[in-house]
Amino acid sequence: LAAMLGSLAALAALAAIGERPSMVKVVEWIDYETLALLFGMMVLVAIFSETGFFDYCAVKAYRFSRGKVWAMITLLCLIAAILSAFLDNVTTMLLFTPVTIRLCEVLNLDPRHVLIAEVIFTNIGGAATAVGDPPNVIIVSKQELRRQGLDFAAFTGHMFIGICLVVLVSFPFLGLLYWNKKLYNKEPSEIVELKHEIYVWRLTAQRINPASREETAVKCLLMQKVLTLEMLLRKKLRTFHKQISQEDKNWETNIQELQKRHRITDKILLIKCLTVLGCVILMFFLNSFVPGVYLDLGWIAILGAIWLLVLADIHDFEMILSRVEWATLLFFAALFVLMEALAHLHLIDYIGEQTALLIKVVPEDQRLAVAIILVLWVSALASSVIDNIPFTATMIPVLLNLSKDPDVNLPLKPLIFSLAMGACLGGNGTLIGASANVVCAGIAEQHGYGFSFMEFFRLGFPMMIVSCTIGMCYLLVAHVVVGWNS
DSSP, X not given: OHHHHHHHHHHHHHHHTTOOOOHHHHHHTSOHHHHHHHHHHHHHHHHHGGGTHHHHHHHHHHHXXXXXXXXXXXXXXXXXXXXXXXXXXXXXXXXXXXXXXHHHHHHTBOHHHHHHHHHHHHHHHHTTSTTSSHXXXXXXXXXXXXXXXXXXXXXXXXXXXXXXXXXXXXXXXXXXXXXXXXXBOSSXXXXXXXXXXXXXXXXXXXXXXXXXXHHHHHHHHHHHHHHHHHHHHHHHHHTOOOOOOOSOTTHHHHHHHHHHHSOOSOHHHHHXXXXXXXXXXXXXXXXXXXXXXXXXXXXXXXXHHHHHHHHHTOSOHHHHHHTSOHHHHHHHHHHHHHHHHHHHTTHHHHHHHHHHHHHHHSOGGGHHHHHHHHHHHHHHHHHHHSOHHHHXXXXXXXXXXXXXXXXXXXXXHHHHHHHHHHHHHGGGSSTTSSHHHHHHHHHHHHTTOOOOHHHHHHHHHHHHHHHHHHHHHHHHIIIIISOTTO
């Protein structure tokens, strides 16, 4: 709703200055490739979740961490960061969020803090390569930058070293942020699961629109179920002696019990899912490296979803569609309209021009250092509140013009690396800073573990400040002290 109201306000501002776009033009502003990619991957994950694979992964991760919660969180974040370097961030979170929620339910943990940590490292890992994050893809695909030596290998090599340093510092800082956080639920898992079950039943009942007698009857039955569960919960709470888990000492015994309860339920469907998902990921890589692949990422995801629907022989198609995050897709559509409207209002151009003017004021011997600091922090702060894709696309021509200006006399590569570092890491600043954040929050909400804007901000913004500071120091040493740009 916030994104729709924002886009409406931006369109009203365009109309006020006499540049009101037609409905056809507004619809053209939406990036349908991104929406198709999201939709296709959501359908794939919805079918994949029927196999029990995520429960199986949860038990394996628990076994590997030997019952130690912080070791498990570190392991999940590291895997998410590595995957995001090669996969799209959104795809990584679509696959990882259900696994994490299941694992936290098994360990009686609150999934919210674990999910926020994961999505933060997803955005950090995505900055490491040219295909990990959309701003990097935009930079590497620019022909003028390629001619100046910013190809896939050069870009990835430079960014990868910087992001490795960022990851090394970010893990201890994350531990510091989580020092006083109560990761465990204070109540036993049976009471936590019962409360969550009540929430899900109530949410399902609220979503039914009683347009007919049958639907009204179904809604009444669901509400009756809620009342029955609430009575059971009150009974359990009366007899419950509060126990706070600190660390699971009997993890080996628990694993044997968990392996009996959480196992792969449909091996044939799992093979089909892994085959299709493997082909889809392979095509994503080929799309990045092979010029002969003319399919967009969105088309690849959609074709993969249709292929899996046919292979899996899904009869209840509405059940699969009900698991698609329609609210998230609507959010992205409204956000694309908002960004294009802001671009037409010349707000993003204005930010770029002001950055250029500030750099020109500085003495020439300090200009490169100031330019790196300014471009990185402007990109980071702007990307934390607006989408980093149109911002990056707008800033590239500004930086190209700046490097060609004889009065400024600045090398191009440090400016581009500063833009990439700031735009990618700045996505951790707020919940709407990166696509992966919104997708993760949407899936968590569907599972009954939604987190608010402020909950994300309290953890994400300090992480953004620290990671951008490390990235800035790396760029200053590389380009000002060592002179790598030469």
